[in-house]
Amino acid sequence: MPSGSARTTLATVAASAGVSVATVSKVINGRTDVSPTTRARVQALLRQHDYVSRRVPAGGTPSIALLFQNDLNAYMTEIMNGALDAAADLTVSVVVSVLSLAKGTSEPTDWAKDVIAAGRKAVVAVTTELTASDVGALSRARLPLVVVNPLTTPHARLTSVGSTDFSGGIAATNHLLALGHRKIGYIGGAPLAPCNQARMAGFRSAMHAAGAPVIEEYLRSEQEAYDDGVASGAELMDLRDRPTALLAFNDEVALGVLEAARTRGLRVPAELSVVGFDDTQMARLSSPPLTTVRQPLREMGAVALRTAVQLSAGARVDFRHIELATELVVRGSTAQPDAP
Structure with a gap:
């Protein structure tokens, strides 16, 4: 069956290929004791089903992926520092990735597949341009996604954090x-x-x-x-x-x-x-x-990180989108206009 809203399992691929789950697992893990014909058939079905294996890194708990688009700037750094502070409090590790999506050299869901395959526990995306394919890939893998100030809104049920x-x-x-x-x-x-x-x-x-x-x-x-x-x-x-x-x-x-x-x-x-x-x-x-x-950029990063950890633990959150309060800060760059 083609990939859909439900996550494809090894059993699904095995049934389609007419082989055992163990054989599919061997193909995924690069084992050599599988015939070339069977290997090719299984690999084709894995691609058809958009299957991505979730590997948990040996010797540790899966970490949270913190994603940024293009070069980091002062705004992104503030959010990152808030997320890192929250991660330290929760004893959760964070892996920071910077996506160069503007170059158009990758398929839209390549980064999502990489995150899933690396065994991350959840994803926090900061001011990142997400596609429906990106969101769908994470959803099929049951990988929680929290977005800070999304550039697009590809999914009505996207969990996001912003400001007023x-x-x-x-x-x-x-x-x-x-x-x-x-x-x-x-x-x-x-x-x-x-x-x-x-x-x-x-x-x-x-x-x-x-x-x-x-x-x-x-x-x-x-x-x-x-x-x-x-x-x-x-x-x-x-x-x-x-x-x-x-x-x-x-x-x-x-x-x-x-x-x-x-x-x-x-x-x-x-x-x-x-x-x-x-x-x-x-x-x-x-x-x-x-x-x-x-x-409140640091607080926004912290709220997003804590929410992602809650969702990854199977807990419910009380919001789909939360807005933290903004505040005008008056300094020296504004004054009454000069008289004409």
Whole structure:
């Protein structure tokens, strides 16, 4: 039978091949006492059934897989530190993997198959682009998955941890409005990412509530890194009628905006106010120190890790998605706009 929602067992493959379970096990483990014809038939059926063996490492308890996509940054490091702290408290080991999914050199479920085959106890994926195939492979193997700030939502019953992004977007925008800004731009992340959609919705909601116009020319998307902030910040500052304040998707983008302002001789915050999102260490060390929306990143990592361990032990959790509270942190990058 083809692979489906139920996990394929050795007995299923053995029955399809007309051999014993022991023979299938020998093929999986590379034993030589199986005829080439039988081996080829069993291997073909293993691929057809999408079978992945779960091997428990000798001499120890299976560990938790902590997955990141592409290069680690300050935001990811904060989450990782929270997860590692929780793992230490629970005496659970963690294996960190960084996926380079953007290169497109692997099948979508290759990483999932590797995690299952390595005998991990559960998976915590941080801001990672998951496909339905990824989620399905882990589900068939009965391997718990917890996602922190997912970039996509491929499965309605995905267990995830995030923050109050909508409230954070409102708080940041209201702060700028209270200072007297009306020409406010938003430099957003991936358009379909739930966290970006929530922050953008919070921005629009606050602007509309204040009767301030949302100027489409001041909006940007797909901007998640420092260089993106430099480029988008430069575009917005070079407009004839430029914004007086910008809300960025994250601290990295906000720091890029600060650099774009510096190279143009614009004073922050006197001529341009900038607000980030995350409150990573970079926000505190920037010049000027960055006003930002604090996500409890370490706590998010810890909650995700503890939840994954609970699920791996067969326990139930009381949520499918949990949001931890954000908080506006006002520093030196925001002020009243200069009088025209």
